[in-house]
Structures are given as structure tokens and as C-alpha cells.
Amino acid sequence: MNKLFLSIAILSAVVTMSSCKKELADKSDDVEAVKDISVVEEESTEDLLNVLTNEEDLLVGEYNQTVAKENIEVFNRINSFSAWSQVSTIDFTTEKGTGITKLYYNKELQVDKIVVRKYDTEQQSLDVYYLSDGKLVLVINQGLVYNANPNSKEFNKEESEYTKDCNYFLDGKLFAIMSNLDCGAPFAEDYVRTVEKDILEEVKKLIP
Incomplete structure (x- = not known):
């Protein structure tokens, strides 16, 4: 009788251990799945557009090369500066995705630079505004329309x-x-004025 009881006890212990191992394995799979999700989320928010800091990356036409020298000087001066008095970050949402705005303040607490990033499932954009003494000097708009979902192998x-x-x-x-x-030819005057209006209105919204 004792031998029979001992055999049953051993068999029960083996079954219990197997069940525990399976449960631990299942939990391990869950943890791995969570890790995979976090990696995907991290990759989906990757910035594929970089803030331009080299004047060679600017587009300058022959007809405006002389006039644009002052703009390029401001561009170089602001990009070489790092001791900002304040950097304000604002997160926002759009109809299709999310975005982030950063405002860079000089020692007089004037905004010298604004960086706006927008993300959605089809594209992302990067707009950088350069100002001097409160006046707009240069705006660089970059955009990237994805050929496929950025988290897919086809991207x-x-x-x-x-x-x-x-x-x-x-x-x-x-x-x-x-x-x-x-x-490279100049744009029509009415188109330039329309773009000018849109940019100036956008800057008013961005600066508190």
C-alpha cells in the first residue's frame, strides 16, 4: 500500500512540474511578444528626415544667390549655436497622425528657430523656420512619402x-x-505670395 501511495505521489509531482514548465514557457512567450511590440513602436517613430545644418544642402538659384547670402549667414549662425536660453517642446495630434514642435529661444527670449515634425502612416514631414530679430529669414520644408508601410519589409x-x-x-x-x-526657374508671383501668406500664418500659430 505504501509503495502504491508513493508511486501515485511521484506521478502527481511530475505532472505538476510539467504543468508549471508549460505555464512559465507561455509567460516567456508573452514577454517576448511585448518586447517585439515595443521594438516595432520604436521603429515606427524613427525620424527619417534630418534637420539640415550644412549650407551645401540648401537650394539656391543663380538668380537669387547674391541676395540669399544674408539668409545663409543666419542659417549658419543659428545652426552653430547651442546655448539656448530655453527650448520649448509641444506634442500635438493631426487628423492622420501625431507631431512635435520645438521652439528655440535666444537670450532675449526671442524665438530664433522652430522645428516641426509630423508623422502618419503614409508620410512624414520636417519644417524648420529660421528667424532673426523676430523676422522670418528662411523656411526649409522636407517631406517623405513612403513607398510602403515604414514597418514593413517592402519599405x-x-x-x-x-x-x-x-x-x-x-x-x-x-x-x-x-x-x-x-x-530652378522663378515661380509665378501670385504663387509666391500665396506661399508667403501660408507660411506667415503658420508661424503666428507656432509662436505663443
Whole structure:
């Protein structure tokens, strides 16, 4: 009788241990799944567009090269500066995704630089505004329309559509627009004024 009882006890212990191992394995799978999700989320928020800091990356036409020198000087000065008095970060949502705005304040607490990023499932954009003494000097718009979902194997940055526009201002007025998709000829005056209006209105919304 004792031998029979001992055999039953041993068999019960083995079954219990097997069940525990299976439960631990299941929990381990759950942890691994969570890790995978976090990696995907991290990759989905990757910035595929970089803030331009080299003047060689700017688009400048022959007809506005001389006038744009002052704009480029401001561009270089602001990008070489790092001791900002304040950097304000604002998260926001759009109809299709999310975004983040950063405002860089100089020692007089004036905004010298604004960086706006927007993300959604089809594209992302990066708009950088440069100001001097409160006046707009240069706006660089970059965009990337994905060739496929950025988290899929089919996604290829090189096959996605990249756009870059450089908007040059003088005394608060837009005097030149340069685009990587354009042949380099000046845009029509009415188009320039429309773009100017849209940019100035956007800046008013961005600066508190």
C-alpha cells in the first residue's frame, strides 16, 4: 500500500512540474511578444528626415544667390549655436497622425528657430523656420512619402518620394522659392505670395 501511495505521489509531482514548465514557457512567450511590440513602436517613430545644418544642402538659384547670402549667414549662425536660453517642446495630434514642435529661444527670449515634425502612416514631414530679430529669414520644408508601410519589409527610403523646398525671406517678404522637384526657374508671383501668406500664418500659430 505504501509503495502504491508513493508511486501515485511521484506521478502527481511530475505532472505538476510539467504543468508549471508549460505555464512559465507561455509567460516567456508573452514577454517576448511585448518586447517585439515595443521594438516595432520604436521603429515606427524613427525620424527619417534630418534637420539640415550644412549650407551645401540648401537650394539656391543663380538668380537669387547674391541676395540669399544674408539668409545663409543666419542659417549658419543659428545652426552653430547651442546655448539656448530655453527650448520649448509641444506634442500635438493631426487628423492622420501625431507631431512635435520645438521652439528655440535666444537670450532675449526671442524665438530664433522652430522645428516641426509630423508623422502618419503614409508620410512624414520636417519644417524648420529660421528667424532673426523676430523676422522670418528662411523656411526649409522636407517631406517623405513612403513607398510602403515604414514597418514593413517592402519599405525602402530610397524608393520613397523625397521633397525639399527652401523659402527665402527678406524684410518679412518671401522673395524666392527653391524646390528639388523644380527646374530652378522663378515661380509665378501670385504663387509666391500665396506661399508667403501660408507660411506667415503658420508661424503666428507656432509662436505663443
